[in-house]
Amino acid sequence: MFRIMMTLALFIGVPLGSSCTQTQTLHDTLSASTPSQTVNGIEVKHVASYRDGDDVWITLCYQQPNGKNWIPGRHPDDLYITVDGTSYVMSSLDLIGFYSPSDSQTIYRCDRFFFNVPVEPQDGIYHLSLEHLAGDVAKADECPEVQQKLAAENSGIQIECLPDSDGYFSFGIVERPENMTDLEASYVVDNMAGEVISGPWQFSFKVISLGD
Secondary structure, three states: OOEEEOOOOOOOOOOOOOHHHOOOOHHHHOOOOOOEEEEOOEEEEEEEEEEEOOEEEEEEEEEOHHHOOOEOOOOHHHEEEEEOOEEEEOOEEEEEEEEOOOOOOOOEEEEEEEEEOOOOOOOOOEEEEEEEEEOOOOEHHHHHHHHHHHHHOOOOOEEEEOOOOOOEOEEEEEEOOOOOOHHHHHHHHHOOOOOEEEEEEEEEEOOEEOOO
C-alpha cells in the first residue's frame, strides 16, 4: 500500500532585500518590464535568476487567488529547470514575502527557489516550467469527497483514507490501472484534494553568475 502525506516543507529564512533582490525592496525589483505569464487567470512573474557554482536560485512571484496562500504545486517536479535536455527539480524554497501593487488589490506571494544544476547550458538558456499552483492542503475529513471524485471520473483508482495525527488528508492506494504507477496514481489523487490550478507557466532566460 502506498501512503502519501499531504505536506510540503517550506524552508523559511530569506529576508526581504536579500542578495536575490540585490538589496532592493521587492517593489523596486518588480516593474512593468518584469517577465510575466498569465495562465488560467493567474499571473506568475519571473523576478530574478542567479547562479553560484552548481547552485541556481530563481525568484518568482505568483498571484494569490481567493485570498489564500497558494504555493507551486505539491510535488518537487511541479517546478523544474531544463538544461540541455535534462530536467532538475527544485531542492527547496525560501519565502520572501507578499506584496500588492500600489494601483491594485491583487496580492502576490514571492519565493526564491533553489536548484542544484551541475552543468551550464551550452547556449546559455535555462528553461523553467511551473506545472501547478496548489491552495491550502486538504484536511482529513475531505477524503470521502476525494473518493467520490475518483469514482465519478472513472479514474480506475481507489484509495483508503488513513488517519493522520495532524489532521491532514492521508491515503493509501488500494487499486489503480495497470498502466499507471503508484506515484502517478498518487499525483492524480493529490490534484483532486484541495484546490489546484494547472499551468504550465514557462520562462526561458539567462542567469547572472555571481562573481562575474
